[in-house]
Amino acid sequence: MALNKLTDLKLESIVSKARKAAQTPDAKSALVGDGSGLYLSITKAGSASWLFRYMVTGKAHTVGLGGYPKVSLKIARVKAQEVRDSLANGIDPSLAKKEAARQQKIATSKAKTFDTCVTEYIELQRPSWNNAKHSQQWTNTLNAYAAPVIGKMPIAHIDTADVLKILSPIWTTKHEIASRLRGRIESVLGWATVHGWRAGPNPARFKDHLEHLLPKRQATVQKHHAAMPYAQIPAFIKQLEAQDGMGRYALEFLILCASRTGEVIGAVWSEFDFEKRIWTIPATRMKAKVEHRVPMSNRAIEILKTIKPFSTGTHVFNSDKRDKPMSSMTMLLRRMKVSGITVHGFRSSFRDWVGEKTDYPFHVAEQALAHSLPNAVQVAYLRSDFVEKRTEMMRDWATFVATVPAKTSE
Structure with a gap:
């Protein structure tokens, strides 16, 4: 007692x-x-x-x-x-208490299907992703390929054979999609393991596992964005001048600033300093998550002043809907019946022009494109963004772009 x-x-x-x-x-x-x-x-x-x-x-x-x-x-x-x-x-x-908790986890895992885990994982990660398109890509690929095979299965029961059933049919024919899909399945299963809803090694891991079960692919040459030869840019700009709408100005501005599509269509008026002639893109909107300053040429500023009276709200290149950024400029190229190039490819055109037609240093051109330098030692010593040098370079680029194309004889 x-x-x-x-x-x-x-x-x-x-x-x-x-x-x-x-x-x-x-x-x-x-x-x-x-x-x-x-x-x-x-x-x-x-x-x-x-x-x-x-x-x-x-x-x-x-x-x-x-x-x-x-x-x-x-x-x-x-x-x-x-x-x-x-x-x-x-x-x-x-020990009895721990066992009871374990049994509760098992009971919960039976109710946790792959589909429910996908939904919860995407919601958890959504704030860390740059845009809605990223979460939509996750949802689309997992719904299209994984859900029909393992969507209704308890998360604890998914094994290597199930993952192979998803990946094998598309591993060689749609390798880019299959590779991303495998990584996404691995992430969801890993998240579920950490929460105690499944146990053991991750059946979707590649190294020392699926790499021995899936056919090896032949090495392929990396595809780059199709680019217009820089010598054709002045003629293209003349074509562009005949177009209507906000897209015409947005695309010319993109070419002049050697910017990415997302940087241009997401631009807001508060980012522009007309007195200093600088466009400052915040880190949150940059691919490398580092603030980027873009020196603007006379023509770039002229474009902004031209569209200002027609641009409603905070976005510079807005759509027909009030204060909504415009969509991609790819449709404009199709309307102009220009094929074999991409909007992103104009950055390559600019880079080729710098390398072949100017004496501007490599790191100045790379800074203009907001590229991360591959050499860590170079990064450590280059503490400037070379804005003065880049101001000269962008001015020379704008002059080249505006060159009147030579008339060809009949």
Whole structure:
């Protein structure tokens, strides 16, 4: 029979004093025993909870019995006796509690299908992704290829054979999609493992696993964005002048600034300093997550001043909808019946022009394109963004772009 040392009155007095002391620098934590392993633990902040302490094979263990006063002294004694009874029957309550939690995890994992985990994982990651398109790509690929095979399966039951069933049909024919799909499946399964909803190695991992089960692909030459030869740019600009709409100005501005599509269509008026002739793109909108300053030529500024009266809201190149950025400029190229090039390719045209027609240093041209230098030592020593040199370079580029194309004889 347990020896009871506490009473309700004594307990209330002890806790009351502890809570008053919590407001002073002399506050201390305390452990008050009722006898035979039952204790009330009181923190410096004055909160209290019941503990049962016991020894098994020479090691001390503790089991929580609930907070006071929600769990009264009477209830705490009943719970403590249940622990003593378990110990008498050779059951370690600490291990039993862990096993119960494990069984609960297993029960939860049966209800957690791959589809539900995908939804939760995407919601978790969404704030860290740059735009809605990224989460949509995750949703589309997993829905199209993984969901029909493993979507309704419990997350704990998915194995290597299931992953191969998804990837094998498209591994060689749609390798780019298959590779991204594999990584996304691996991420979802890894997330589920961390949460305790599945156990064991990740069946979607590639190294030392799927690389030995999927056919090896022949090395291919990396595809680059199709670019217009820089010598044809002046003629293209003349073509562009005959076009209508905001897209015509946006594309010319993109060419003049050697910018990415997203940087241009996402531009807002607050980013432009007309006095200093600088467009400052914040880090959050840059691919490398580093703020980028773009020196603007006379023509670039002229474009901004031309569209200003027609640009509503905060976005510079807005769509027909109020204060919404315009969509991609690819449609404009199609309308002009210009094929075999991409909007992004104009950056390559600019880079080729710098390399072949000017003496501007490599790192100045790379800075204009907001490229990260491949050499870490170079990065450490180059602390400037070479804005003065780039101002000259962008002015020369604008002059070249505006060159009147030579007329060809009939």
